[in-house]
Amino acid sequence: MPRLSYLDIAAILRDEIERGVYRHGDTLPPEPVLAERFETTRATINNALRVLRGEGCIATHRGRGTTVTALTRRIRRSAMTRYRPEALQTSTGPFDYEVRQLGMSPRSEVTVSRVVPPAEIAEILKLDEGEQAVQRARRMFADDTPVMIASSYIPLSIAADTVLEQEQQGPGGMIRRLAELGHAQVHMDESVTVRPPNDDEADFLRMSSDQRVYVILHIGRTAEGTAVEAAQQIMPTHYWQLDYSWDVEPA
Amino acid sequence: MPRLSYLDIAAILRDEIERGVYRHGDTLPPEPVLAERFETTRATINNALRVLRGEGCIATHRGRGTTVTALTRRIRRSAMTRYRPEALQTSTGPFDYEVRQLGMSPRSEVTVSRVVPPAEIAEILKLDEGEQAVQRARRMFADDTPVMIASSYIPLSIAADTVLEQEQQGPGGMIRRLAELGHAQVHMDESVTVRPPNDDEADFLRMSSDQRVYVILHIGRTAEGTAVEAAQQIMPTHYWQLDYSWDVEPA
DNA sequence: GAGTGGTCTAGACCACAGA
DNA sequence: CTGTGGTCTAGACCACTCG
Secondary structure, three states, X not given: OOOOOHHHHHHHHHHHHHOOOOOOOOEOOOHHHHHHHOXXXXXXXXXXXXXXXXXXXXXXXXXXXEEEOOXXXXXEEEHHHHOOHHXXXXXXXXXXXHHHOOXXXXXXXXXXXXXXXXXXXXXXXXXXXXXXXXXXXXEEEEOOEEEEEEEXXXXXXXXXXXXHHOOOOOOOHHHHHHHHOOOOOOEEEEEEEEEOOOHXXXXXXXXXXXXXXXXXXXEEEOOOOOEEEEEEEEEEOOOEEEEEEEEXXXX | OOOOOXXXXXXXXXXXXXXXXXXXXXXXXXXXXXXXXXXXXXXXXXHHHHHHHHHOOEEEEOOOEEEXXXXXXXXXXXXXXXXXXXXXXXXXXXXXXXXXXXXXXXEEEEEEEEEOOOHHHHHHOOOOOOOOEEEEEEEEEEOOEEEEEEEEEEEHHHHOOOHHHOOOOOOOHHHHHHHHOOOOOOEEEEEEEEEOOOHHHHHHHOOOOOOXXXXXXXXXXXXXXXXXXXEEEEEEHHHEEEXXXXXOOOO
């Protein structure tokens, strides 16, 4: 019998996970045991697990073991509905809706502070070098699995000493508050890129460097085209699907 | 002096690439040479190169060596403009525009055939089990670097024996032709996910399994909501940025 | 302290590209 | 043929988690 390659082993384990031999949340056998089962060494098993980790099937933790990832389906982030007035009416907000769609429980933690934003954000908000902005940082969970980091920045000239510097926003969230302050947003820009997580992101999102995050840069603009809010959202690619839909004029 | 970890080595090499010690297109020293330089073994070098490969910095080819990736900036795919009538007026089409924006030369190859589409596509187009559709497969290049695989599917009931089964489409492309055939599209849906490339994709796009592709499912609908075109686009994440922009009603 | 996965060493064989 | 990167073996040390 020919030896199995790490890809073969990954395929076998993937199949067993899909067939339910290992359930979501289960712990896989330790690497030495798998090595024995497949008549190979730990290095090869480690390689196979890296493949599955990259796909988001499993998560490995030193000292704790290898567990099958909890999320069955991906959370669907519907860009066009999540910023619509109707979506904002609900006190819970679009993230809560998106997570509940999967039958999971949403939770989030907010931190508000004044910071000098990253250069990319400062440029969008047309801030001077070293100028501060209000940062609203949110860490979001689905059933206690961390699934998103979002940082919104609003120029101090708009947000200083307003409700935007308080943690609780009330129904309609930031968009509604900004509108009430005379900065109604009528246009959104988003760009999507993908990269490995940095150390902080990997730590909070419990990711390995074999996995990837979406980086979504979201910009809200007023009728004059001024950017009044710039937000960066970091999400593991294996947890999310991004949905967009729009109307076009017929050709 | 402490030994360097593969992450340290990756960081050093990344820095050297960014500083221009190795230029885009250059070949890096072979792994045994790097192993000697960093006083370690090939396995550790291999590990370091895997990190850079995952970021899209380099590409490794057995027998040929390791080269620095050609693309400096990412191609920007602007979803909302690429399907607008104005964008379609130009005979060249949106992909050509997007690539030229980077100062590169676009090229694409089209293959038209009748196939039974993947289940996901068949469901969208409401095809019966085993029913065929017209597939227009495009492989796209920027300066001879393969950057995208796109497969559009149109139901046979619409496309059979029409200009849609010919390779050349003329100005306005498929959207215009569909409109002329009485299937004007007024609504677009797109979903974005990310995964490792499959073997075919990795082969054509010259990717390794450490890298990732966007999978964009694009659906064009008529005023009645009928899907008349479903397309799947596969693009290496390290080559592309996805842009979306839209208007919202004020809160 | 025992068990986990992360990383490394030293060496080997292989598939593949190119002269 | 030589040199490349891909993969594997056998063994080791380490950091981390948990009882």
